[in-house]
Amino acid sequence: MHKTGNVLNYLPKRSQPRAKKALHDIRQAETREDARKEFDVLVGTYEEKYPKTVACPVKDRDELLTSYDFPAQHWQSIRTSNPIESAFATIRHRTKRTKGCLSRDGMLHMMFKLGQYAEKRWRKLRGSAHLADVIEGVDFINGIKPSIQNQAAA
Incomplete structure (x- = not known):
């Protein structure tokens, strides 16, 4: 974007x-x-x-x-910055209003708690079943996980 x-x-x-x-x-x-x-x-x-x-x-x-190189179900999330910006909208909204009112530690604590609260409304990532494959480093080809037979033939 x-x-x-x-x-x-x-x-x-x-x-x-x-x-x-x-x-x-x-x-x-x-x-x-x-x-x-x-x-x-x-x-x-x-x-x-x-x-x-x-x-x-x-x-x-x-x-x-x-x-x-990632599962096709993840493409929508990868190709947008919206999840990141949405996650911090609550924090940004609150920290603008409390500027200078808290110590650094107090501000960090407040940001952490606001993040925890916002997390309750987050949707699960599409294709979350593929996260283990991504972490293991499985090579997806055009968003599709190659089968065991295809890997052996390559």
């Missing part, structure tokens, strides 16, 4: 909607290969006229496509 904003900042306003669609097509591709093809389209379209626009995502190409 932040990379999209950075890329669009290098473009004139009239070109931004088309580039934004191209960036979304990369992010929403079904497979890593499809994403690479969409990436090449973006580079081909903007490289000549706006080299800074494509330099930004090209240097981070592999990192931007990392989500394909």
